[in-house]
Amino acid sequence: PCAAGSDLRGNLHPPQSGSTLSVNALKRFLLPEGWMLKGSIQLRPYQIEGVNWLVRCYEVQHGCILGDEMGLGKTCQTISLLLYLTKKITNKERFLILCPLSVLSNWKEELERFAPGLSFVTYIGNKEERPKLQQNLKEQSHFHALLTTYEGSSFSSPFPFLYEAHRLKNQSSLLYKTLSEFSVGFSLLLTGTPIQNSLQELYSLLSLIEPDIFPREQVKEFVEYYQAIEKESEPAKELHNLLQPFLLRRVKSEVAAELPKKVEVVLYHGMSxxxxxxxxxxxxxxxxxxxxxxxxxxxxxxxxxxxxxxxxxxxxxxxxxxxxxxxxxxxxxxxxxxxxxxxxxxxxxxxxxxxxxxx
Incomplete structure (x- = not known):
């Protein structure tokens, strides 16, 4: 399948609705006494908009994808969402955060740094250690979030999902099939490249957050229908409208032009x-x-x-x-x-x- 059109790589704005919480109301609710981000850290306007959109998605219980460009604070927005929900929700709902092992320590540091009032449990260990970890988990009844790796998601969980989508673009993978079997009311995916190379990968993400709307078996029809988006404007516009309720993407050039561009220098080295x-x-x-x-x-x-x-x-x-x-x-x-x-x-x-x- 061909790559998505360049006009889809820009700002996919959230749907405008009169029922959406106002920015001022969200600010007041996000940062009450004891729940403000550590150090009185203020969210940028586009981040407030992002959290507002995430809250609305949660309230109507439909899955969503936060696809902001790398460096725009997806983790910070997600932690703000958790702070908001743990203060607002009265049924003591817990959240499951799934991420690659390589960024688990970063998630842990960010939670401790930005949200010291948010209690979380880290679940990580090899196959022999997991039974004991699960027993300890059952004994810990007071926590807001469970932080674990993709490999740690093998146990059954009723928690809402918040996960980084690095390895979730392949419907044939064992991980994807395992997560698809879970029944949750709300799922949030974090990815800096929601529309990168393949319509099939995009559909895999959509199918994971909303399987009833995007059935796995219809991926072929989806790809065939929208594969002309680079050559024709009408399919591109239609796909843009289709994604709008489920995907929010902003890029630095539009919302944070003052941030320096990322410069990568790759150095190759040998092994000892x-x-x-x-x-x-x-x-x-x-x-x-x-x-x-x-x-x-x-x-x-x-x-x-x-x-x-x-x-x-x-x-x-x-x-x-x-x-x-x-x-x-x-x-x-x-x-x-x-x-x-x-x-x-x-x-x-x-x-x-x-x-x-x-x-």
Whole structure:
């Protein structure tokens, strides 16, 4: 299928409705005593509009996608939504936040930073540890949100979903099928690229938040009907109107032109001898190479994830770091990425000293 038209990459405004909460009312309700974002952090006008739209979607119980460009504060808007709902809702509803393991710590830090009054539980562990974690979870009755990874979503949950959509664009994936089986009244997806390369991926997201409106089996008809949006204006306009109640997307150039553009510089690095050893062991599924001093062997259920861990640092695997676990040069030398970073920091520090000496 062809890519979505460029006119769909812009601002998909929320539907205008007289029943939508006013911005001033939302401000007063979002930041009451004890619930304001830590440090009296004020949301930008477009963020207030975004939270307002999310609240309205929740009130009418239809799923939605917050597709703001990266850097516009999707996490902050979502936390504000949680603050609003935990104060307004009287039935003590809880929320399930699903995200990749790579950003789970960031979510935890943001919740602690922006919403110290919001209680949450982090659910993460391997297959052997999860039964105990679930038992502990049952004993903790006072929390607003459960923060976990995609892998931790394997247990049945009646909670409303708030999840980052990195791995939810493929209807054939096991994760997608698992989440599709859950019955929830409200789902919120966060993604910086809702309309990127494929109409099929877009439909997968829509089908996940509103399966009754966008049945999975109709994806082919959807793609065939709208695949002419780059060449013809009418299908593009129709798709824009169709997405309007479900998708809100803003870009920096429209709502935050003062923010600097994101600059990415990709640097390639090699691997240390230790990394090459374990990288090969993962590919060969040689579990003996990962046997720790305690005799426990790690599990290599997801090869790609394990390879990423190995490339980041081999000490991420239990039993690889030598005792007595002291901080030293060996931590840097064991990782090609840290070796490169160490060199970069040396150059940066040298430049800083030079600037200081010129003053």
């Amino acid at each position: 001898a230790l990394q090459r050893k374990y990288y090969k062991a993962i590919l060969m599924k040689d579990l003996d190479a990962f046997e720790s001093e305690t005799g426990r062997k790690v599990t290599l259920q997801n090869v790609l994830i394990q390879l990423r861990k190995c490339v980041a640092h081999p000490y991420l695997f239990n039993g690889v770091e030598p005792e007595p676990f002291e901080i030293g040069d060996h931590i840097v030398e064991a990782s090609g990425k840290l070796c490169l970073l160490d060199k970069l920091l040396s150059f940066l520090y040298a430049g800083y000293v030079m600037l200081e000496s010129r003053r």
